Amino acid sequence: MAATEEQPNTSFLPDLCSTRAVLVVVVVAELMALVINLVATYYSDFSMGRLAITSLFVQWVGLTSAALVCQLRDRLNRLAPAWAAIAVVLLVVIDTLLFSLLAGLVMSWVTGNPILGSLWTQEIAVNSLIAAIIAGLVMRYFYVQEQLRQKGQAELQARIQALQSRIRPHFLFNSMNIIASLIAVDPDAAEKVVEDLSALFRASLKNIGNEASLDEELELCRRYIHIEQLRMGERLQVEWDIRVDAKSVMIPLLTLQPLLENAIYHGIQPLTAGGVV
Numbered sequence: 001m002a003a004t005e006e007q008p009n010t011s012f013l014p015d016l017c018s019t020r021a022v023l024v025v026v027v028v029a030e031l032m033a034l035v036i037n038l039v040a041t042y043y044s045d046f047s048m049g050r051l052a053i054t055s056l057f058v059q060w061v062g063l064t065s066a067a068l069v070c071q072l073r074d075r076l077n078r079l080a081p082a083w084a085a086i087a088v089v090l091l092v093v094i095d096t097l098l099f100s101l102l103a104g105l106v107m108s109w110v111t112g113n114p115i116l117g118s119l120w121t122q123e124i125a126v127n128s129l130i131a132a133i134i135a136g137l138v139m140r141y142f143y144v145q146e147q148l149r150q151k152g153q154a155e156l157q158a159r160i161q162a163l164q165s166r167i168r169p170h171f172l173f174n175s176m177n178i179i180a181s182l183i184a185v186d187p188d189a190a191e192k193v194v195e196d197l198s199a200l201f202r203a204s205l206k207n208i209g210n211e212a213s214l215d216e217e218l219e220l221c222r223r224y225i226h227i228e229q230l231r232m233g234e235r236l237q238v239e240w241d242i243r244v245d246a247k248s249v250m251i252p253l254l255t256l257q258p259l260l261e262n263a264i265y266h267g268i269q270p271l272t273a274g275g276v277v
Contacts, residue, residue, distance in 0.1 A: 013077055025066045029061075061131065064099070093135070096127050096128050174231055195223075196224070214247070217256050221260050235274025237275070239277070
């Protein structure tokens, strides 16, 4: 029986628990409250009291909805993006519904007037509809952002793969010729070339995207340069200028070696006098 693969966590929903995210929620909620009150001026005069009540209500809904999404984020991210978005929209609508009822009870207690059922039902429906529209737009924004992030990662992965796209065939043939010529005159040097070539090909066969320390990457570059210097002699000069702790810096495997190979193949090799990398 084939095992069922667990769907990977795509981090579709952002982390709303961070301080920056909370600040964004507060600012956006306040802007939305201001817009609602500005739209209301088409039908009545602007009121600071109405703005304060609207701001309080929108902030309640915004912050509590963000807190709920924050707590359920890991579970929601296990769902498909469409289902996660629907779940968040429903969560925001339910939260808005509950706070609408709570606000109605508070206003009824403060004013001493009973809630008019039909009127309050209409207000609840309007609040819920606005919440669903806003939450849907926000989920669409998050989805597009996630798609752009994945596209960017795919493009970066493709570029890395292109850089790591296998050592040039001419380098392999040249290395074989160097080994054949050294076997009779300098077996130790021939053995060293075999070791260098083996290390380079072993690195090129590893999975794309694997990370290695800068020190390991530089060691591969030194092995490559050693082979090329046996072929080009004094025409190839290399100067190293390393100003970081190479053992602590991590980079994608085979990032520098292909660049070095291109520099030698296209820059140094065509020059009769050679040059410096």
